[in-house]
């Protein structure tokens with residue numbers, strides 16, 4: 001297994017007279033893995049994301065991406081090419097005057113040959129259903145359309161690693177499903193490594209592994225099943241349980257003898273079905 | 280204050296190659312003291328619609344009336360300051376409405392702008408920041424040195440501090456952590472119930488629209504295609520799916536369960552408790568009891 005991201009003893013603060021916002025983080029991510037990162041507002045998730053593509057540098061510790069140290073100026077562009085990031089607010093990400101230019105600009109910056117650019121551009125816009133808006137100004141789109149364009153920009157780059165920082169927060173239910181489906185497809189079929197920062201716990205249950213942040217520290221790490229085993233702890237740090245888990249608990253309290261901790265709606269349906277068949 | 284849309288059309292960038300029809304002959308009524316949710320697919324015109332209510336956008340055709348103030352396509356814009364004192368607006372992206380040097384100044388700006396004395400404005404600002412759960416250690420920092428969810432909290436506090444009669448929330452819970460989301464929705468519900476505040480919430484969360492509002496407006500292609508009580512709107516599942524929407528998680532789950540059990544469709548339920556009770560009825564006896 002290839003460790004594509006390695007973080008060792010990472011600490012960061014925005015200002016010397018402000019508290020540390022990342023404290024001594026250590027973890028690694030394997031190539032092709034899907035990692036979900038959850039944590040309360042201000043727990044340091046976006047700051048961590050910015051450390052992973054070298055936008056900001058560790059003040060203590062190290063970050064290695066594909067073996068390159070982000071502190072090494074000579075390889076910083078290699079790092080940036082490997083990591084595609086969809087920011088929490090897409091407005092911060094747009095550079096082009098039109099949607100088409102914006103997506104093309106990112107590719108040009110990454111040194112993608114022209115013929116390849118011409119091939120990828122319509123494909124990326126089609127992925128996010130924004131072909132019709134190719135000539136529009138990115139700043140004059142609806143909130144969800146902006147998010148779609150930001151995602152197209154990253155898909156076109158075909159990076160090794162994608163970091164989604166709340167990238168579906170403004171999408172309608174169908175758009176959200178489409179986007180997760182696309183990312184899961186790329187994750188499985190092209191071994192894209194995905195780091196998904198999200199407050200949507202029902203989305204997090206599909207991850208291979210999860211990291212829970214609290215006040216700048218990693219306080220839990222494990223499979224979604226492990227993580228959602230401790231509801232009191234999650235609640236204490238401002239988090240919650242996915243819908244299916246919560247419903248399972250309520251059913252259990254009302255006397256339904258559920259055994260397995262179902263994480264997703266499908267799993268809970270199946271468990272209830274088995275239960276009824278044995279009744 | 281009652282809010283009325285009469286034949287409102289909005290065209291962005293008219294007479295240019297970028298011309299786009301965003302609202303198409305909209306007629307709507309939002310009664311004073313109601314809690315209205317607006318749902319609709321991406322680009323369906325939700326943000327454009329609500330920005331007409333406090334005069335951020337002017338209709339290309341038709342007119343919008345909020346209380347005593349009317350904004351008519353064919354007339355000069357009326358005094359918007361009087362309108363904005365009564366109608367607060369939390370933007371879809373909160374950074375668009377933060378601008379002061381410190382958080383506390385940012386939240387004080389609204390009330391002071393409408394003539395509230397500095398001391399009183401500060402009291403209100405502190406109170407509002409506490410309500411949205413931003414610790415006081417942050418108050419003297421720049422609003423731009425905040426995380427996404429913290430910025431959203433400050434933007435909401437800024438609107439609360441003005442004590443408006445109507446609050447428009449464009450995706451207010453996007454980016455909030457689960458606890459923050461629960462607390463903010465609870466806060467709005469309380470303000471609505473205790474102070475008869477009129478609330479208009481644009482949301483992609485079907486569950487929130489169902490749980491809190493008296494009226495759900497469904498937008499599609501620049502027009503309201505449904506406007507009714509939540510239990511009526513969410514009973515029209517097929518139509519909602521067709522326009523990229525969905526039903527709340529509670530109903531989605533029961534749909535999956537009834538499909539597996541071979542039971543018929545169930546009427547809308549929105550809380551976890553009701554969902555659990557329905558599941559138990561399904562387990563115990565089957566369909567007749569549901």
Ligand SMILES: Nc1ncnc2c1ncn2[C@@H]1O[C@H](COP(=O)(O)OP(=O)(O)OP(=O)(O)O)[C@@H](O)[C@H]1O
Nearest residue numbers: 014021041042043044045046047424425426427428
């Ligand atoms: N540019 C900045 N300057 C100073 N402090 C900052 C800056 N950006 C963020 N912070 C602070 O750093 C901490 C971590 O912020 P970060 O944006 O990483 O949180 P987050 O986990 O992404 O939160 P959210 O869920 O709200 O997006 C917060 O306390 C925040 O106030």
Ligand SMILES: Nc1ncnc2c1ncn2[C@@H]1O[C@H](COP(=O)(O)OP(=O)(O)OP(=O)(O)O)[C@@H](O)[C@H]1O
Nearest residue numbers: 140142143144145291301321322323324325326327
């Ligand atoms: N400033 C603008 N200039 C030109 N067109 C715009 C502008 N703002 C929005 N539009 C277009 O108007 C239509 C309606 O946009 P609006 O922002 O009202 O959608 P929305 O329902 O709020 O969508 P979302 O859920 O994505 O936020 C969209 O097709 C959008 O591209």
Ligand SMILES: [Mg+2]
Nearest residue numbers: 046088426427
């Ligand atoms: Mg963040």
Ligand SMILES: [Mg+2]
Nearest residue numbers: 142143326371
């Ligand atoms: Mg919008």
